Amino acid sequence: MRLVLLKKRIIGTVIIKNGWAVQSFGYNRYLPLGKPECVVENLDRWGADEILILSIDRSSNRLGPDFSLLEKLASLQLETPLIYGGGISTIEEGVKVIGLGADRICVDSLLHDNFNIVRKLSERLGRQAIIGVMPVMANNGIIKWLNYRNKSSLPLKDGMLDNYTKTVSELLLIDFLNEGSKDGFNNKILEDFIDVDLSLILFGGLSDGPKIKKLLANKMVSAIAIGNFLNYKEHSIQNFKREYSRSNIRDSYYKERYSLLNDK
Amino acid sequence: MKRINVTIVNYNVGNYASLSYSLKALGFNVRVSSEHSALVDSDIVILPGVGAFSSAMQELERLDLVGSLKDLASNKHPIIGICLGMQLLTECSYEHQHTIGLGIIPGEFVSFENSRLHIGWNTLEGINSEKNIDSNKSYYFNHSYVYKGPSKYQICTTTHLEKFASIIRNENTIGLQFHPEKSQKSGKELLQKIINEACVA
Secondary structure, eight states, rough: OOOOOOBBBBEEEEEEEEEEEOOOOTTEEEEEEOOHHHHHHHHHHHTOOOEEETTTTTTTTTTOHHHHHHHHHHHHTTSOEEEESSSSHHHHHHHHHHTOOOOOEEEHHHHHHHHHHOOOOOHHOOGEEEEEEEEEEETEEEEEEETTTTEEEEOOOOTTTTGGTTSSSSSEETTTTTTTTTOOOOOOOGGTTTTTSSSEEESOOOOOSHHHHHHHHTTTHHHEEOOOTTTTSHHHHHHHHTTTTSSSSOOOOOSSOOOOGGGO | OOOOOEEEEEESSOOHHHHHHHHHHHHHEEEEOOOOOHHSSSSEEEEEEOOOHHHHHHHHHTTOOOHHHHHHHHHHHEEEEEEEHHTTTTTEEEESSSSSOOOOOEEEEEGGGOOEEEEEEEEEEEOOTTTTTTOOOEEEEEEEEEEOOOOOGGGEEESSSEEEEEEEEEEEEEEEBBBBGGGGHHHHHHHHHHHHHHHHO
């Protein structure tokens, strides 16, 4: 029996719309939180295992990646691995996002629009740097994949996911219908991914309780991404880690320095 | 006490900002450069990197850094390679195709069994002279290729599907497979310790 020492991860997620960090509900309603850099610095200070930035309107508005945000985040001296998604449509953009401080990138629209570029990004940056994002829903036993730009959804075709196993490192599955709803994540979404040879990051309606514990125990699940339910509570990440300390996650961590609050 | 001067090799592969900020916060003087003179003038050189081995070696060759780094190593100038930087220090990698590396640390890089990946936080186990590594602390890994080489160059191992070298060393050249600059407190402390010890040696 192989010893498992690699920890499962709690990923603090920041949804960004119009340049502001927001709480998102079902990819449909949004409440403002404030400057993204403040939210990110909190997650870094609380010891998130990774920080995920999802700039959800960059592709639909054809804005490209938010390079200026990445430059601001670089000045925060973050000590936590950073994942960026939003607006990446070319190899040069993906490489520049990494050069500006992201450790990994997420691609969603590009999986639909031009998978060849995803493949080339994987060759250039390494498969470990690429995460495929799939907003999905379970409807009458059928899993559908949302193209959020035109709000259309299509069933998962046979073989569709096989292409991804050699190109991306993990799949970020977003239960977009239940996103923002307390304990709303629909476990049935996992059923269609049982045979996929990729680790899964789960996001959308993951707040607390036995559901997260059970999902973390699933061998296909490498990480849980949490967004809304980390906000407005100090030390949220540490509280989560204490609650799930038996779920093979890294211990809580408290950082002693927070640059945005220091007097200069 | 004199501050240690660190030069981060700039070869257009990966991100220097995080590493640069981390090192400054630890009290080191930091410069990012691709000039041979800047590497020689430093107390220690750091070779970072995120991406593919062959592209990175092409950039090192284009910037005429291959010879510089080999000269530094042969003159026992301290060098630390991080993640892809560690991989480049060795003889070769089989990522996509067989590519020759810097050859400073004997050994090569091959893919994990069944092309698996190693992403996330994992621990170190000290071997040989590094028995005092704290095996309860975790560090952030993000790689798909592992070191295969003589055990005399392996300082620490990590276990993921198989046991592999997570820190390697040949004289004053050290390779770290994980990202200490993204490993929060444990990473910073270890990086500071390694740099201080390398510059005293």
